[in-house]
Amino acid sequence: MASKNGSKELMSLLQYMKDTRLDNSEIKVKDERLIELDRIVSEVKESEEWEAVEMNILEVGISNGEMKKLVGVSENT
Known part of the structure; x- marks a missing residue:
């Protein structure tokens, strides 16, 4: 992603979407919504x-x- 403009939450979500891991170093904000999304993604991946x-x-x-x-x-x- 070339542009880093925008809210930190949005940039973190977009980075998470590129690499669906919470330990992704590009994620700057790990708020409760992103953590919940990761839980859901992990659950789906395991199904x-x-x-x-x-x-x-x-x-x-x-x-x-x-x-x-x-x-x-x-x-x-």
Whole structure:
């Protein structure tokens, strides 16, 4: 993120969204809202549903790569 203008809370939220860890050194304000968000994110990441979503994303990515190979699209296009 190039600009650091704005409230410290907003900048901290945006930094958290880039790297969803509270020990992210770019986070300047760890207020109760960010801590609650981290709790929710951690809960979702640990769920079986999230694992299924991750696998689905992987499958789509692999499928897209296979489609590119079939139609002869190069990686540099």
